[in-house]
Amino acid sequence: MIAIEHLSKRFKTAAGKDHLALSDINLELKSGEFVSIIGPSGCGKSTLLYMIGGFIPASEGRILIDGKPVAGPGPDRGPVFQEFALFAWKTVLQNIAYGLRLQGKSKAEAEARARVLLKMVGLERFANFYPKELSGGMKQRVAIARTLAYDPQTLLMDEPFGALDAHTRTHLQRDLLQIWEEHRKTVLFVTHSVEEAVYLSDRVIVMAAGPGRIDRIIPIELDRPRQRSELMFDRRYQEYITQIEGMIDAFETEAA
Amino acid sequence: MTRHIPSICAGVALLLLWEIAHRSFGLSGLPGPVSAFRALPELLSDGDALYDIAQSLQRMAAGYLLAAVFGISFGLLMGTSPLAERLLNPLIMMIYPIPKAALMPILMIWLGIGDASKILVIFLGSSLPIIYHAWQGGRSVSQIVVWSAAAMGMGPVQRLFRIVLPAALPEIFIGLRTGLILALITMVVSEIVARSNGIGNLLFNSMDMALYDRMFAAIIIIAAMGYVLDLIFEAIRTRFLRWSDSGEHIQVAVG
Amino acid sequence: MTANSKLIGLVPILGLVLLWGWLAASGMAPRALLPSPVDVVQRLFELLADPDFLAQIGTTLFRLVSGFLIALVLGTVLAVLSASSEVTQTAVNAFVRILAPLPKIALYPAMILILGFGHSSKIALVVIEAAFPIYLATYQGMRNVDKKLVWAARSAGASRLHCLLFVMLPAAAPSILTGARVALVISCIVVFLSEMMSSTEGLGYVLIDAARNFRTIDMFVPIILISALGLGLGAGLSALRRKLLVGYPQD
Ligand SMILES: Nc1ncnc2c1ncn2[C@@H]1O[C@H](COP(=O)(O)OP(=O)(O)O)[C@@H](O)[C@H]1O
Numbered sequence: 001m002i003a004i005e006h007l008s009k010r011f012k013t014a015a016g017k018d019h020l021a022l023s024d025i026n027l028e029l030k031s032g033e034f035v036s037i038i039g040p041s042g043c044g045k046s047t048l049l050y051m052i053g054g055f056i057p058a059s060e061g062r063i064l065i066d067g068k069p070v071a072g073p074g075p076d077r078g079p080v081f082q083e084f085a086l087f088a089w090k091t092v093l094q095n096i097a098y099g100l101r102l103q104g105k106s107k108a109e110a111e112a113r114a115r116v117l118l119k120m121v122g123l124e125r126f127a128n129f130y131p132k133e134l135s136g137g138m139k140q141r142v143a144i145a146r147t148l149a150y151d152p153q154t155l156l157m158d159e160p161f162g163a164l165d166a167h168t169r170t171h172l173q174r175d176l177l178q179i180w181e182e183h184r185k186t187v188l189f190v191t192h193s194v195e196e197a198v199y200l201s202d203r204v205i206v207m208a209a210g211p212g213r214i215d216r217i218i219p220i221e222l223d224r225p226r227q228r229s230e231l232m233f234d235r236r237y238q239e240y241i242t243q244i245e246g247m248i249d250a251f252e253t254e255a256a
Numbered sequence: 257m258t259r260h261i262p263s264i265c266a267g268v269a270l271l272l273l274w275e276i277a278h279r280s281f282g283l284s285g286l287p288g289p290v291s292a293f294r295a296l297p298e299l300l301s302d303g304d305a306l307y308d309i310a311q312s313l314q315r316m317a318a319g320y321l322l323a324a325v326f327g328i329s330f331g332l333l334m335g336t337s338p339l340a341e342r343l344l345n346p347l348i349m350m351i352y353p354i355p356k357a358a359l360m361p362i363l364m365i366w367l368g369i370g371d372a373s374k375i376l377v378i379f380l381g382s383s384l385p386i387i388y389h390a391w392q393g394g395r396s397v398s399q400i401v402v403w404s405a406a407a408m409g410m411g412p413v414q415r416l417f418r419i420v421l422p423a424a425l426p427e428i429f430i431g432l433r434t435g436l437i438l439a440l441i442t443m444v445v446s447e448i449v450a451r452s453n454g455i456g457n458l459l460f461n462s463m464d465m466a467l468y469d470r471m472f473a474a475i476i477i478i479a480a481m482g483y484v485l486d487l488i489f490e491a492i493r494t495r496f497l498r499w500s501d502s503g504e505h506i507q508v509a510v511g
Numbered sequence: 512m513t514a515n516s517k518l519i520g521l522v523p524i525l526g527l528v529l530l531w532g533w534l535a536a537s538g539m540a541p542r543a544l545l546p547s548p549v550d551v552v553q554r555l556f557e558l559l560a561d562p563d564f565l566a567q568i569g570t571t572l573f574r575l576v577s578g579f580l581i582a583l584v585l586g587t588v589l590a591v592l593s594a595s596s597e598v599t600q601t602a603v604n605a606f607v608r609i610l611a612p613l614p615k616i617a618l619y620p621a622m623i624l625i626l627g628f629g630h631s632s633k634i635a636l637v638v639i640e641a642a643f644p645i646y647l648a649t650y651q652g653m654r655n656v657d658k659k660l661v662w663a664a665r666s667a668g669a670s671r672l673h674c675l676l677f678v679m680l681p682a683a684a685p686s687i688l689t690g691a692r693v694a695l696v697i698s699c700i701v702v703f704l705s706e707m708m709s710s711t712e713g714l715g716y717v718l719i720d721a722a723r724n725f726r727t728i729d730m731f732v733p734i735i736l737i738s739a740l741g742l743g744l745g746a747g748l749s750a751l752r753r754k755l756l757v758g759y760p761q762d
Pocket residue numbers: 011012013019021040041042043044045046047048212
């Protein structure tokens with residue numbers, strides 16, 4: 001379980017002033033829960049994720065993971081970035097085996113497990129390719145497999161499908177959901193797409209900017225496993241989307 | 257001011273290191289910083305030495321200014337004309353690894369050991385980076401900007417001076433700075449090779465005559481020239497490039 | 512680039528050689544001052560068959576390569592040190608800032624006095640000249656590494672040191688090799704100049720020896736050779752670069 005208590009983040013601007021990026025965030029994530037964060041650009045979604053990941057320190061408040069405060073990055077929380085962040089000098093297989101090698105597994109063992117993951121994301125044939133030889137969607141599949149390889153309890157996904165075309169995006173959403181159904185990891189998923197958030201999540205957190213804060217948390221009470229084709233005709237699904245879109249529209253007219 | 261503190265500390269540390277090396281090696285060829293700096297006033301009050309240094313600087317200025325004018329024009333030509341670029345690129349690549357100061361002995365045979373050969377070698381030594389960066393600067397000027405200027409009715413000459421030159425200026429200054437440092441180095445080396453006069457000659461003559469304090473004083477003077485030229489250049493650059501966002505970066509003396 | 516557009520670049524080079532040949536042949540420049548290109552090439556091959564001359568090339572090559580390799584290690588180690596923490600970064604950069612604008616060639620007599628007239632003073636000069644571009648390129652390259660790459664590695668369980676050496680350093684490899692290429696040409700130039708200023712062997716010495724005896728033709732040969740060496744080694748490094756950087760995106 002992840003508990004976030006009175007979390008704030010200030011940045012020093014170039015002019016030397018304090019800039020309050022996140023203010024008093026309180027949030028609890030249950031184990032195995034799929035939670036999405038949505039909100040206007042610059043409201044601190046990435047910053048929140050980075051603090052949970054332990055990549056940047058909090059200014060105030062704390063983050064507890066199973067009761068223990070976060071003190072830095074660790075293999076219990078695996079990030080997936082919009083930019084993929086793959087190691088260009090390693091092949092697909094080596095990228096995925098990376099975390100396992102770090103945990104002291106032998107090369108053969110790590111690669112065997114990496115192949116299983118590669119199969120899971122549907123890229124068996126590309127084991128010996130370099131990242132630059134893959135399309136965007138394939139790169140993100142590799143990045144997800146690399147993170148899943150060291151079996152983190154929590155996935156921190158920062159607009160993972162944001163740089164992909166609509167078609168690839170739909171595929172990856174479906175596959176991610178399938179993997180999640182199977183492994184039931186806790187997922188914190190930042191997105192700009194309301195539809196994506198509703199489709200994937202147990203709860204959708206709507207954030208507002210200036211300073212970044214949680215505006216509302218909306219439980220998505222749709223049955224699982226979900227099929228997109230079925231959801232399309234589900235009235236509640238449509239209502240969730242309309243409701244959240246409306247809230248975001250309201251922010252934007254407010255801000256303008 | 258506070259941002260200079262680390263550099264000042266580093267400078268002091270280097271002087272200390274020098275002193276420690278002096279004491280621990282016990283070589284006559286390595287006097288301490290104190291005696292080297294003591295030899296400085298003597299060297300600087302020596303009329304002949306001062307005349308030598310002034311001569312050196314004059315030749316350097318002449319060679320460098322020639323290189324600047326020639327290099328910028330040549331580089332911008334390459335940067336704005338694809339034909340000139342294709343024509344001259346391989347030549348530049350081939351000339352690049354030639355040690356220009358090594359041409360000094362040949363130039364001396366052709367032109368004598370006077371100013372002409374030294375100015376020419378300084379010109380050769382400093383023009384290549386100026387050409388190169390002016391070329392890159394000219395290339396980077398957005399074709400769209402040039403076209404819209406043409407559409408507004410600017411002629412080619414006007415476009416060159418009002419659009420291309422200012423836009424390429426930050427890059428040109430990088431070349432001018434590298435060229436300046438190279439001019440200084442080529443000057444020193446050419447004088448060491450020609451052994452007639454100048455600060456480079458002073459440096460090696462002092463070594464040959466075992467006047468080690470004087471030799472290190474000459475090193476200090478050359479180092480000071482490097483710093484002073486660097487400071488003057490930086491002042492001029494910031495003057496011209498106030499509008500540009502190219503931040504400060506460490507420049508290296510090469511050659 | 513098409514073959515045609517590459518060929519056009521040969522025109523000025525050929526033009527210069529022809530001009531040189533014409534100047535020498537027309538008798539406007541006396542043979543003692545300007546040997547013809549044919550004579551120079553002939554002499555070049557003559558000397559390349561001479562074991563003594565090959566030994567001179569060997570000496571220069573040895574100084575050049577050892578100086579360059581030491582500079583490569585030194586520059587890279589300093590850059591890694593610099594990238595490892597704020598404190599080391601401030602410290603290393605303070606020294607770099609002080610030493611960078613200094614014309615290092617002025618220190619050469621001091622190196623001769625401390626290290627002697629043999630190999631070490633030349634190698635030392637090559638090292639301090641070549642280490643700076645390598646340091647700066649590596650340092651910039653490591654600073655520009657995407658932070659998310661490091662975060663991804665840290666999450667997977669990598670230590671800070673591991674990230675520094677096995678994530679940031681390989682990620683900066685393209686910059687390091689670019690710096691190395693610049694440094695290699697500088698090394699060629701510097702080793703030659705150092706041999707001209709004070710040496711009893713090496714290609715630079717061959718030039719000075721020929722100059723003392725007014726053998727003009729023998730002055731052209733070492734200059735052509737050292738330039739060819741610079742071009743050749745540079746091309747070799749480029750080939751190596753293509754091999755080493757297979758997975759990296761083309762810049
Ligand atoms: N390293 C930083 N330095 C200064 N300000 C930052 C930094 N990172 C983020 N910010 C600021 O914090 C706010 C939140 O940024 P971010 O978390 O990236 O927003 P989001 O991901 O929601 O678009 C923005 O106003 C941004 O300008």
